Amino acid sequence: MGSTLILATRNPDKLVELRRILEAGHVPVDVGDLEEYPDMPEVAETGLSFAENALLKARAVAAFTGRPAVADDSGLCVDALNGMPGVLSARWSGRHGDDEANLRVVLGQLSDMPPGRRGAHFACAAALVLPSGAEHVTEGLLEGSLTGEPRGRNGFGYDPIFVPDGAVVTTAEMSAADKDRISHRGRALRALAPIIAALLGD
Ligand code: ITT
Numbered sequence: 001m002g003s004t005l006i007l008a009t010r011n012p013d014k015l016v017e018l019r020r021i022l023e024a025g026h027v028p029v030d031v032g033d034l035e036e037y038p039d040m041p042e043v044a045e046t047g048l049s050f051a052e053n054a055l056l057k058a059r060a061v062a063a064f065t066g067r068p069a070v071a072d073d074s075g076l077c078v079d080a081l082n083g084m085p086g087v088l089s090a091r092w093s094g095r096h097g098d099d100e101a102n103l104r105v106v107l108g109q110l111s112d113m114p115p116g117r118r119g120a121h122f123a124c125a126a127a128l129v130l131p132s133g134a135e136h137v138t139e140g141l142l143e144g145s146l147t148g149e150p151r152g153r154n155g156f157g158y159d160p161i162f163v164p165d166g167a168v169v170t171t172a173e174m175s176a177a178d179k180d181r182i183s184h185r186g187r188a189l190r191a192l193a194p195i196i197a198a199l200l201g202d
Contacts, residue, residue, distance in 0.1 A: 004030040004200060006037070008061035008071035011097070013156040014185070018072065020176065021186050025193035028201045032067075040064050045087065050074060050125035051137045053087060058129035066131050068200055070192065074124035074185060076158045078106060078146065080113050086123075089157070103150060103158050110146060118146040120162065124184035126192045128199075136195050140187025142171075155179060 005027075007018050015033055022031055034040055043060040047053035050073040057071035075089030085092040085106065093101035110118060122142040129135050143165045150160035152172030159172035164182055171179050180186040 004067065005032070005196065006061055006065050006067050006069045007031060007033045008043075008057045008069045010034055010042075011156075014072070014074075017176070017180065017183075017185055018070070018189065021180055021189045022193060022196075024180065025190055027193050027196050029196060034061070037061075037065055045073065045090075047073070047087065050087060050123055051127070051139065054125040054127035054137060055129065055135060058127040059135075062129040062131050068128065068130045068196075070126060070128050070189075070196070072124055072126045072185060072188065074122065076106070076162070077121050077123055078110070079119040080110055080117055081106075099157050103161050106146070106158065107148070107150075107161060115145070120144060120146050122158075122162065122184040124188040126185070126188040128192055128196060130199065134199070136192065138188045138191035138195075140184040140189075140191065142182055142184040142187070144171075 007015060009015050019031060043057045045053045047056055053073035054071045058069045061069035075086050077083045077086050090096055093105045095101060121144065124140045125137055127137045144163050147161045147163060147170060152160050152170045154174060155172045160170055162171050164171065
């Protein structure tokens with residue numbers, strides 16, 4: 001028997017975060033991941049919004065596995081770049097998942113921007129899709145600004161250059177628990193947790 005709910009991501013960092021947030025939300029369902037389905041094909045993230053991409057991933061996994069699926073899509077939206085890299089965050093340098101190269105490109109693009117003009121936010125859409133076709137999407141944001149140089153070793157992606165509003169440290173200098181409390185992914189998933197519990201809980 002497989003798990004009740006499948007987390008539809010192959011990003012191991014995100015998987016750890018998704019599991020931790022759902023566990024902290026006491027979602028009373030057995031949560032599995034794509035390790036159980038090595039033959040699941042990659043889903044092309046062709047959507048123009050985070051919600052569209054999260055739904056594309058969750059629909060594909062629900063159809064392939066026959067189980068309810070939760071997927072998220074997330075990224076960094078930089079004010080001075082008109083909201084980019086946005087849905088292209090994972091491949092902004094041209095190579096999918098090269099976190100260091102991606103954040104170096106953003107730092108280069110903002111090199112002339114003084115501290116007051118370095119506003120940005122992380123955004124996340126989380127989608128739950130049931131094999132019956134029922135769909136739910138929730139969203140979360142984390143507002144902040146970008147540093148001039150990377151700081152900190154925790155987290156992933158753009159965390160070393162992102163300082164949340166009201167904080168002095170980057171999200172890569174925060175503990176995982178502190179980041180979860182305020183993060184875009186934490187907010188989107190905590191909003192989805194009661195829906196998962198209502199639809200799938202014992
Ligand atoms: P899956 O599609 O398999 O879930 P992915 O890494 O491709 O994994 P996304 O398409 O959601 O995930 O891309 C998100 C990118 O946005 C990610 O690679 C980071 O560069 C950035 N990002 C998202 N959330 C972040 C966070 O909490 N901290 C730092 N960077 C983040």
